[in-house]
Amino acid sequence: MKLGRLNHIGIAVPSLAEAAARHAQLHGAEAVGAPIEMAEQGVRLCFVDLPNGQIELLEPLGALSPIHGFLARNPAGGQHHLCYEVPAIEAAHDWFVEQGARILGPIRTGAHGTPIFFIHPKDMGGVLTEIMEAPRHG
Ligand SMILES: CC[C@@H](C(=O)O)C(=O)SCCNC(=O)CCNC(=O)[C@H](O)C(C)(C)COP(=O)(O)OP(=O)(O)OC[C@H]1O[C@@H](n2cnc3c(N)ncnc32)[C@H](O)[C@@H]1OP(=O)(O)O
Numbered sequence: 001m002k003l004g005r006l007n008h009i010g011i012a013v014p015s016l017a018e019a020a021a022r023h024a025q026l027h028g029a030e031a032v033g034a035p036i037e038m039a040e041q042g043v044r045l046c047f048v049d050l051p052n053g054q055i056e057l058l059e060p061l062g063a064l065s066p067i068h069g070f071l072a073r074n075p076a077g078g079q080h081h082l083c084y085e086v087p088a089i090e091a092a093h094d095w096f097v098e099q100g101a102r103i104l105g106p107i108r109t110g111a112h113g114t115p116i117f118f119i120h121p122k123d124m125g126g127v128l129t130e131i132m133e134a135p136r137h138g
């Protein structure tokens with residue numbers, strides 16, 4: 001199994017509005033997408049489009065948000081996860097399970113509308129890792 005393209009870098013932020021405004025200054029207003037709420041995943045987010053990938057700004061949503069613990073340890077926010085694309089999510093999931101990696105929760109639908117899963121940072125060199133099935137184009 002080989003991971004594909006780096007799709008996005010997730011950054012946890014205490015205020016999505018403030019972070020979106022900062023990234024609009026850095027990358028241009030047209031690069032910053034509209035906020036999206038994913039209540040079932042406990043986050044409000046927006047994507048920033050770069051020439052070679054995306055940044056995903058993540059604000060906690062609801063008491064059970066997985067972002068709460070990170071922001072408690074890093075109140076100003078910071079780099080939260082990397083996301084890699086794979087062609088087939090089930091095959092990638094099975095491969096990581098065979099390697100003994102701790103998978104965090106079930107395969108679910110991510111912000112790009114394709115299936116995703118997360119691998120514990122302790123099994124990925126200290127980096128929380130999201131695996132997503134690549135969107136099919138055309
Ligand atoms: C909806 C959009 C979707 C997309 O399509 O792109 C997303 O990206 S959603 C993003 C948010 N969702 C998730 O992060 C889901 C998976 N995350 C989790 O299950 C938890 O956040 C976690 C990774 C298990 C951490 O839980 P938490 O309660 O905050 O911490 P722990 O106390 O369990 O931490 C254990 C250990 O791991 C270290 N840690 C925690 N988070 C990170 C991180 N982001 N990067 C690196 N290391 C991390 C933490 O410091 C602890 O270390 P020790 O103190 O040394 O034990």
Ligand SMILES: [Co+2]
Nearest residue numbers: 010056083130
């Ligand atoms: Co993500």
